[in-house]
Amino acid sequence: MELRARVPGGPIQEKWDRHRFDLRLVSPANKRKYHVVVVGSGLAGASAAATLAELGYRVSCFCFQDSPRRAHSIAAQGGINAAKNYQNDGDSIWRLFYDTVKGGDFRAREANVYRLAQISVDIIDQCTAQGVPFAREYGGLLANRSFGGTQVSRTFYARGQTGQQLLLGAYQALARQIGLGQVAMYPRAEMLDVVVLEGKARGIVVRDLVTGAVNGHVADAVVLATGGYSNVFFLSTNAKGCNVTATWRAHKRGALFANPCFTQIHPTCIPPSGHHQSKLTLMSESLRNDGRIWVPKRAGDGRPPAQIPEEDRDYFLERLYPSFGNLVPRDVASRRAKEMVDGGHGVGPLANGVYLDFREAVERLGRGGIVERYENLFEMYERITGEDAFATPMRIYPAPHYTMGGLWVDYNLMTTVDGLYAIGEANFSDHGANRLGASALMQGLADGYFVLPYTIGDYLAQTKLEPVGVNHTAFRDVEADVAARVAKLLAVNGSRTVDEFHRELGTLMWDRCGMSRSADGLTEAIAQVRALRERFWREVRVVGSGEDFNQALEKAGRVADFLEFAELMCEDARHREESCGCHFREESQTPDGEARRDDSRFAYVAAWEYKGAGHPPALHKERLEFEYVHLAQRSYK
Amino acid sequence: MRLSLHVWRQPGPAVPGRFVRYEVKDVSPDMSFLEVLDVLNEDLIHAGETPIAFDHDCREGICGSCGMVINGRPHGPRRATTACQLHMRHFTDGQEIWIEPWRARAFPVVKDLVVDRGAFDRIIQAGGFITVRAGSAPEANSLLVSKRDADLAMDAAACIGCGACVAACPNASAMLFVAAKVSHLGALPQGQPERPDRVVRMVERMDAEGFGACTNHGECMAACPKEISIDFIARLNRDYIKGAFL
Numbered sequence: 001m002e003l004r005a006r007v008p009g010g011p012i013q014e015k016w017d018r019h020r021f022d023l024r025l026v027s028p029a030n031k032r033k034y035h036v037v038v039v040g041s042g043l044a045g046a047s048a049a050a051t052l053a054e055l056g057y058r059v060s061c062f063c064f065q066d067s068p069r070r071a072h073s074i075a076a077q078g079g080i081n082a083a084k085n086y087q088n089d090g091d092s093i094w095r096l097f098y099d100t101v102k103g104g105d106f107r108a109r110e111a112n113v114y115r116l117a118q119i120s121v122d123i124i125d126q127c128t129a130q131g132v133p134f135a136r137e138y139g140g141l142l143a144n145r146s147f148g149g150t151q152v153s154r155t156f157y158a159r160g161q162t163g164q165q166l167l168l169g170a171y172q173a174l175a176r177q178i179g180l181g182q183v184a185m186y187p188r189a190e191m192l193d194v195v196v197l198e199g200k201a202r203g204i205v206v207r208d209l210v211t212g213a214v215n216g217h218v219a220d221a222v223v224l225a226t227g228g229y230s231n232v233f234f235l236s237t238n239a240k241g242c243n244v245t246a247t248w249r250a251h252k253r254g255a256l257f258a259n260p261c262f263t264q265i266h267p268t269c270i271p272p273s274g275h276h277q278s279k280l281t282l283m284s285e286s287l288r289n290d291g292r293i294w295v296p297k298r299a300g301d302g303r304p305p306a307q308i309p310e311e312d313r314d315y316f317l318e319r320l321y322p323s324f325g326n327l328v329p330r331d332v333a334s335r336r337a338k339e340m341v342d343g344g345h346g347v348g349p350l351a352n353g354v355y356l357d358f359r360e361a362v363e364r365l366g367r368g369g370i371v372e373r374y375e376n377l378f379e380m381y382e383r384i385t386g387e388d389a390f391a392t393p394m395r396i397y398p399a400p401h402y403t404m405g406g407l408w409v410d411y412n413l414m415t416t417v418d419g420l421y422a423i424g425e426a427n428f429s430d431h432g433a434n435r436l437g438a439s440a441l442m443q444g445l446a447d448g449y450f451v452l453p454y455t456i457g458d459y460l461a462q463t464k465l466e467p468v469g470v471n472h473t474a475f476r477d478v479e480a481d482v483a484a485r486v487a488k489l490l491a492v493n494g495s496r497t498v499d500e501f502h503r504e505l506g507t508l509m510w511d512r513c514g515m516s517r518s519a520d521g522l523t524e525a526i527a528q529v530r531a532l533r534e535r536f537w538r539e540v541r542v543v544g545s546g547e548d549f550n551q552a553l554e555k556a557g558r559v560a561d562f563l564e565f566a567e568l569m570c571e572d573a574r575h576r577e578e579s580c581g582c583h584f585r586e587e588s589q590t591p592d593g594e595a596r597r598d599d600s601r602f603a604y605v606a607a608w609e610y611k612g613a614g615h616p617p618a619l620h621k622e623r624l625e626f627e628y629v630h631l632a633q634r635s636y637k
Numbered sequence: 638m639r640l641s642l643h644v645w646r647q648p649g650p651a652v653p654g655r656f657v658r659y660e661v662k663d664v665s666p667d668m669s670f671l672e673v674l675d676v677l678n679e680d681l682i683h684a685g686e687t688p689i690a691f692d693h694d695c696r697e698g699i700c701g702s703c704g705m706v707i708n709g710r711p712h713g714p715r716r717a718t719t720a721c722q723l724h725m726r727h728f729t730d731g732q733e734i735w736i737e738p739w740r741a742r743a744f745p746v747v748k749d750l751v752v753d754r755g756a757f758d759r760i761i762q763a764g765g766f767i768t769v770r771a772g773s774a775p776e777a778n779s780l781l782v783s784k785r786d787a788d789l790a791m792d793a794a795a796c797i798g799c800g801a802c803v804a805a806c807p808n809a810s811a812m813l814f815v816a817a818k819v820s821h822l823g824a825l826p827q828g829q830p831e832r833p834d835r836v837v838r839m840v841e842r843m844d845a846e847g848f849g850a851c852t853n854h855g856e857c858m859a860a861c862p863k864e865i866s867i868d869f870i871a872r873l874n875r876d877y878i879k880g881a882f883l
Binding site: 047050051054065066067068069070072074075084086122124125126128129130131133134135136137138139140141142158159161163164165168171172173175176178179185187210239240241273274276277278279281282379380383384386449450453495497499500541543544548549551552 | 648649665666667668669671672675676678679681682683685686687688690692693694695696697698699700701702715717718722723724726747748751753754755757758761762763764765766767768769770771772773774775776777778780781782783784787790791794795797798821822825827828
């Protein structure tokens with residue numbers, strides 16, 4: 001298989017404009033003849049479904065939640081980047097492009113990233129017009145803040161609820177199209193497979209989560225906007241329902257999975273409080289703008305923070321990285337925090353966190369100033385921990401948060417299966433090996449509002465599709481596969497719950513394929529994942545039937561897929577014998593513990609092809625060329 | 638801690654439901670309310686019984702999925718807190734806790750604590766939006782919005798659509814939900830062109846869905862995990878009168 005990225009020629013600034021001109025168009029009268037299936041209703045899915053419907057396509061949109069408004073994009077707190085340069089501080093499209101390629105540690109495709117930076121400005125216009133209540137200055141203009149390690153203020157925000165407000169904007173645009181009859185919305189519906197006919201995606205098979213009915217839906221193109229796979233770690237900041245099922249099933253039907261080992265660990269989450277912990281809560285990274293991170297200098301120092309004098313505190317990020325201090329990128333902050341905790345400097349009842357201290361910020365800004373900036377975050381912290389972060393430092397620890405890996409897509413966002421697209425977090429994306437803060441919302445909306453609606457037309461305009469119905473054998477066969485798998489899960493009738501397996505998988509992945517990884521650890525992990533998967537299919541217990549609302553069954557299917565996917569993730573991490581971005585290989589570091597990237601061997605996207613159960617996946621490489629941002633080792637010293 | 642839970646069990650919409658008592662041991666004060674249900678469900682599965690169905694997703698108080706009436710109060714006893722963010726340190730050892738679904742004609746029970754809140758989506762579909770085709774938006778800073786208006790819009794826009802307001806209201810009214818969206822969009826200059834039609838269409842849809850009327854009990858505001866103010870209902874009424882006579 002040859003990977004064709006279809007990056008257009010010409011100078012990088014002109015690529016997207018030229019490409020848009022070269023893309024074939026579907027005439028307005030013909031658009032309504034095409035039916036597009038969009039799976040997922042987060043920022044990428046909702047914006048794509050709404051925009052395709054506005055253009056005149058017939059759209060069906062599916063989400064597993066009870067309403068499209070609840071997709072996990074809603075939980076993003078901090079903000080969305082755009083190269084507006086409203087602050088006159090030297091920002092530009094070029095700088096956002098540069099920061100994103102560099103921040104991604106040179107593992108993203110330059111042309112895609114440039115396009116993303118270009119489109120970022122249109123997103124802010126679009127969302128503002130929709131009524132997204134972005135923060136404002138007193139003069140009525142939009143406010144910005146600096147965010148997550150950038151040296152310009154380019155982040156737009158709506159209190160600590162930016163994701164919610166952007167999603168509601170997209171949801172409302174989608175709702176309008178549902179009301180107009182242009183979109184058929186299917187909530188509480190889970191996509192369990194893709195139907196590929198003669199090499200082209202022609203629809204999906206969906207399980208209705210209320211009735212259990214398994215049905216096919218025919219389409220001329222299928223768009224997966226199904227988010228990331230952080231829940232492979234069991235404990236992550238993702239919503240409980242987030243899963244890899246849609247992208248994994250597409251992978252098994254021929255879509256290559258790219259860079260699955262690129263997973264982002266977010267430095268500022270609330271540490272677990274015990275075995276009952278069901279998920280982790282992120283505290284927005286913006287808190288690092290005003291909070292100072294420290295641990296006691298002496299390992300095992302059990303004194304309460306107020307009793308630890310300045311000279312006994314180690315502000316380790318400020319010490320190690322004097323110019324960036326607490327604002328070093330996420331991967332660096334996370335790894336250093338882990339080192340501190342592993343070295344016995346952890347704080348809190350379980351000694352599993354580091355302090356994020358606001359004492360100086362409160363003195364500087366006053367309590368009112370902090371509330372104005374961070375509003376609900378201090379309350380949120382208090383609700384979960386019972387501690388007042390105005391009076392005592394927050395405790396934070398890294399947690400899985402975002403996955404840069406995903407289905408491989410070309411410049412048009414099409415996977416290696418014709419007519420099957422992946423957008424938002426579901427694709428391997430523009431973030432390389434590490435995503436910058438406030439860039440996930442930007443990418444989801446760029447793909448959905450401004451990229452896919454153009455590129456999908458190009459495919460439809462030039463592709464001859466035979467009419468098929470859900471009675472076609474291709475659909476009947478996949479429906480039968482799906483139904484058989486559901487029946488198989490119910491039939492095991494073992495002695496252990498799905499969550500017990502999921503927790504075990506999560507611990508294993510966190511230890512072996514989390515913040516730092518080694519060849520030996522990964523080799524062991526692969527064997528352990530296989531053994532766990534085998535035990536799952538022998539010992540899992542799913543109570544109830546497949547013919548009604550059965551949340552345990554839903555969860556079982558997702559965990560079964562994570563158990564397959566985890567192996568590929570470890571395989572990818574093992575093959576990449578370099579440290580880059582969030583992927584830290586213990587064998588590839590400098591004497592002072594910084595990541596060492598190996599461009600001579602690994603400046604490529606690793607795209608894996610499924611070769612059948614029990615067969616090793618095949619690796620395909622898309623070589624990355626850096627013409628505009630020159631390869632350099634990241635240094636935040 | 639040890640707790641006695643009385644949980645509403647109802648296999649489906651057409652089958653009558655009832656409270657079933659469960660004893661839960663070893664509850665840590667650091668657990669969230671939903672984590673207690675997780676633990677109970679694990680025990681039920683081990684015993685071969687059907688686990689309790691309840692909606693939940695983000696567990697950060699923002700997606701609006703979770704919702705259950707806990708000891709007579711939607712989302713439980715704590716101010717401005719969703720069930721997923723409610724922690725057991727607010728309960729006492731040996732306490733009896735009654736857990737029920739939202740009860741409203743417009744929110745039929747799907748199973749146990751899960752209800753169908755599709756009516757909220759249909760109200761938004763009727764008019765809870767600003768019409769903007771992607772690509773046609775003007776430069777964002779060409780629209781000036783005073784900080785006061787932007788803050789007011791954001792206060793209203795904070796609604797998570799959980800339905801606690803409906804569950805709390807003796808009339809099962811959705812006025813606070815509708816008022817929040819009408820006020821969010823009506824407070825902004827972008828929302829003005831559709832303002833009169835929007836409110837009328839949303840209110841008509843709300844009535845058609847079977848929600849009750851507002852009689853100023855104020856229970857909605859007290860139950861709202863985002864503390865959406867009942868003042869917005871006054872704005873809704875004013876906008877509705879203006880819209881209806883235009």
